[in-house]
Every structure is written in structure tokens, then in C-alpha cells.
Amino acid sequence: MLKITPNPKFDAVVNVPVPGEKKAEKLTVTFKYMNTTARDAFLKAMNDQPKIDALMGIIEGWQGVDADFSREVLENLLTNYAGLDTLLFKAFFDEHHKALLGN
Known part of the structure; x- marks a missing residue:
């Protein structure tokens, strides 16, 4: 069922390329939902x-990093x-647009 007000936060996977590695590391980021x-x-x-x-205004936390979420980290x-930074912004906006398109 479609909620009138979406959940206040959502998770998105960000594939982070690591220099010298053949595959990217998966970072699960918890973003704050924003209405239009x-x-x-x-x-x-x-x-x-x-x-x-x-x-910092859009990220609530993460999984897949060897340290807790903080500004310094x-x-x-x-x-x-x-x-x-570009990958994080892209994941945030892609998830919002995906939701607008009906997942």
C-alpha cells in the first residue's frame, strides 16, 4: 500500500571503486528522505x-565502513x-527518482 508520507529514511547501496582492487566495495548508506x-x-x-x-544533511549513517558514521570519517x-561525493549524491537522487517512477 502506498503511504501518504514515505519513511523518513531509506538505504541505498553505493559501489565504491577501490584503487588496486578488481571489484568495488559495497557501502550501504542510510539517507534522510526529502519531499519535493x-x-x-x-x-x-x-x-x-x-x-x-x-x-551531512542527507546521510543518516552507513554500513560497510570500518568506522562509525561521523563528519570526520x-x-x-x-x-x-x-x-x-558524486557517487553518494547520485545514490540519494537516484533513489528518490526511482521512488517517483514506482520502483
Whole structure:
């Protein structure tokens, strides 16, 4: 049954390429759900803030990392894995769009 208000958070798998490894590591990220109004406001504000602040605004936690979710650990991951920020934003928006398309 379709809920009037979706769950406030959702999980998405992000495949993170690891230098020197043949296969990507799977990172399960728990994102905060945003309705269309909140998502539009987030997109407008996103250009005026550091990527780390934008990501902290949408990520609730994760599984598949050898440390608990925190700003410091996220900053380290973004420094050590080029393009991870893009993969995280893509997973967040892809899941929202998938939901709009009916999964």
C-alpha cells in the first residue's frame, strides 16, 4: 500500500571503486528522505555550501565502513576515494527518482 508520507529514511547501496582492487566495495548508506519541496530547497542551497555540509544533511549513517558514521570519517573517505561525493549524491537522487517512477 502506498503511504501518504514515505519513511523518513531509506538505504541505498553505493559501489565504491577501490584503487588496486578488481571489484568495488559495497557501502550501504542510510539517507534522510526529502519531499519535493525540501529536495528543491536542498538543491538550491547545495551550491552555496561545502560538499561535506550537503552530505551531512542527507546521510543518516552507513554500513560497510570500518568506522562509525561521523563528519570526520566522511571527510577522510572523501579525501581518500576520489569521486565518492558524486557517487553518494547520485545514490540519494537516484533513489528518490526511482521512488517517483514506482520502483
